Amino acid sequence: MTEDMEIICVGNELLIGKTLNTNAHWLSKQATRLGVNVKRITVVQDLVDEIANVIREAIERKPQFIITTGGLGPTFDDKTLEGIAKALNRKLEANQKALAMVKGKYEEYARKKQLPTSIELTPARVKMATLPEKTEPINNPIGTAPGVRVDVGGTVLFALPGVPSEMEAIFTETIAPLLKQAVGDRVFCEKSMFVNNMMESHLAPLIDKVMSGNEGVYIKSHPLGVENKPHIEIHLTVTAKNKEKPAEKLLKAVRQLAILVEANGGKAIVEQ
Amino acid sequence: MTEDMEIICVGNELLIGKTLNTNAHWLSKQATRLGVNVKRITVVQDLVDEIANVIREAIERKPQFIITTGGLGPTFDDKTLEGIAKALNRKLEANQKALAMVKGKYEEYARKKQLPTSIELTPARVKMATLPEKTEPINNPIGTAPGVRVDVGGTVLFALPGVPSEMEAIFTETIAPLLKQAVGDRVFCEKSMFVNNMMESHLAPLIDKVMSGNEGVYIKSHPLGVENKPHIEIHLTVTAKNKEKPAEKLLKAVRQLAILVEANGGKAIVEQ
Numbered sequence: 109m110t111e112d113m114e115i116i117c118v119g120n121e122l123l124i125g126k127t128l129n130t131n132a133h134w135l136s137k138q139a140t141r142l143g144v145n146v147k148r149i150t151v152v153q154d155l156v157d158e159i160a161n162v163i164r165e166a167i168e169r170k171p172q173f174i175i176t177t178g179g180l181g182p183t184f185d186d187k188t189l190e191g192i193a194k195a196l197n198r199k200l201e202a203n204q205k206a207l208a209m210v211k212g213k214y215e216e217y218a219r220k221k222q223l224p225t226s227i228e229l230t231p232a233r234v235k236m237a238t239l240p241e242k243t244e245p246i247n248n249p250i251g252t253a254p255g256v257r258v259d260v261g262g263t264v265l266f267a268l269p270g271v272p273s274e275m276e277a278i279f280t281e282t283i284a285p286l287l288k289q290a291v292g293d294r295v296f297c298e299k300s301m302f303v304n305n306m307m308e309s310h311l312a313p314l315i316d317k318v319m320s321g322n323e324g325v326y327i328k329s330h331p332l333g334v335e336n337k338p339h340i341e342i343h344l345t346v347t348a349k350n351k352e353k354p355a356e357k358l359l360k361a362v363r364q365l366a367i368l369v370e371a372n373g374g375k376a377i378v379e380q
Numbered sequence: 381m382t383e384d385m386e387i388i389c390v391g392n393e394l395l396i397g398k399t400l401n402t403n404a405h406w407l408s409k410q411a412t413r414l415g416v417n418v419k420r421i422t423v424v425q426d427l428v429d430e431i432a433n434v435i436r437e438a439i440e441r442k443p444q445f446i447i448t449t450g451g452l453g454p455t456f457d458d459k460t461l462e463g464i465a466k467a468l469n470r471k472l473e474a475n476q477k478a479l480a481m482v483k484g485k486y487e488e489y490a491r492k493k494q495l496p497t498s499i500e501l502t503p504a505r506v507k508m509a510t511l512p513e514k515t516e517p518i519n520n521p522i523g524t525a526p527g528v529r530v531d532v533g534g535t536v537l538f539a540l541p542g543v544p545s546e547m548e549a550i551f552t553e554t555i556a557p558l559l560k561q562a563v564g565d566r567v568f569c570e571k572s573m574f575v576n577n578m579m580e581s582h583l584a585p586l587i588d589k590v591m592s593g594n595e596g597v598y599i600k601s602h603p604l605g606v607e608n609k610p611h612i613e614i615h616l617t618v619t620a621k622n623k624e625k626p627a628e629k630l631l632k633a634v635r636q637l638a639i640l641v642e643a644n645g646g647k648a649i650v651e652q
Binding site: 158271329345 | 437
């Protein structure tokens, strides 16, 4: 069994080409390296109905994990919690634990004299602690808005802020250990080799041959030049239990492919 | 009416954190600047059923345009055309126009002595010209695999290669003019200002006030510092017809917000 994950990124800035989606890249890299199978990334606008639809659709596909990023802050366009509530048909309510977290943050800022305004829990601040019923706030080690954990059937949904440093801090502190525990001793291995002087269309049947002889090894070619001046990265990956020696599996496939490439007039470059 | 678009990116490399999705960023930026409303970006694995599901779901939402990237090449993992065929319940068949395009490319490479192998139309090469029934190949100005245009009901779907330079060349040559024509004289305008010494939670009600007084102007705050050392970018956007003077609308909103920020103890920085 593999643990599947979907990532949902909320934010107009990602859909108007203002912000490059480094959050999805970072999260998918971390999760993959923990042995999780990231199946889908969806980016959606700051609209409650859109967010609710995307979350409902993801839950229906029954992944073990869903991570959302963005839309947890104090401004009007932070609508992820409202979207989750709508998707799950749950009420939004001031969560006492989350309120204590938010209040604690502002008191801390005031104590350190870092707060340019009062510590009053204004509506915008209470908003960050207004969660769907039956959800659990998660400590945000470096920012104000708590993360949120929601369990729905067999799926665990984590809602994280969109500010990269806060998203990364919550993932590392709270989520990564849970994923590691769920995945057990499965690991993800990868290796790259490069091929020159062989077109991708010529390489294709060689890759087929090596893949069919090496179960579990996935081989993907990435043309870095253009088809008529071929310089191709071959990226080999495998996710397997440690005792199945995934690194050795990869190395065997790399060697076989390198031999085939050279026998067919190409130049194979394998980094050690 | 606004023209809606969805972007679908196919490729495991985007889901394992290997490749940063610059294609979605570039496409959404171009489309937005042409006045198109990009509603959703979906990233999906190199699996026929997954690709077919994502395309079917997107078509059901009836956007005017869908653009897919990736999965048009000659290798086994290039499965986008198979996914489109499955989604639309159409057969795959060697497309004569596409075959002529692919053949022409290899002849051109050979003529320029850039071809390290024969010009023979191997199965891997024919694959790039094997399209779903009733689709139109699109000239690829710099690579081998043609783009594809499929009309489904009121939706036009364009399938583009994943290699960024090829994707960009096809978009610029063929798709951008079509989008421009569909959108007419509507334009997208944006402007940024910055706020220091004011927390996002304090800024939130000020943004609400300015937005409610400036119809069509969307204002989003992006915290660049942390909540307790606030440095916030305010990004204002509007999509409107030229005669509605969108740039003037933005400037008016910026001025109002700057005055409110300063009146509430913050520092507003507006670049001219």
